[in-house]
Amino acid sequence: MTAGGCGIREFVMANQVEPNKWYFTVDCSKCGEDIPFAEAPSPEEESEPQFRTVKLQCPHCGAEDIYAPALMTRRQGPESK
Numbered sequence: 001m002t003a004g005g006c007g008i009r010e011f012v013m014a015n016q017v018e019p020n021k022w023y024f025t026v027d028c029s030k031c032g033e034d035i036p037f038a039e040a041p042s043p044e045e046e047s048e049p050q051f052r053t054v055k056l057q058c059p060h061c062g063a064e065d066i067y068a069p070a071l072m073t074r075r076q077g078p079e080s081k
């Protein structure tokens, strides 16, 4: 159990998501939109990244909540949406 071992940095970056990069995201507990909150290593680089509980504010609806690691997923930036 090491905290912060894979360099997760907490920041909300919904407007800066780049295609083909990987991000850790959660679904907003209120509006259900994606909240990308950190850059992620690709699955090839890190097959099982470590998560820790983070407090995030949704950039879509402004709701603040605390998200447990179980809620987090790794997604690739959208190519077109």
Ligand SMILES: [Zn+2]
Residues within 6 Å of the ligand: 028, 029, 030, 031, 032, 033, 058, 059, 060, 061, 062, 063
């Ligand atoms: Zn929201």
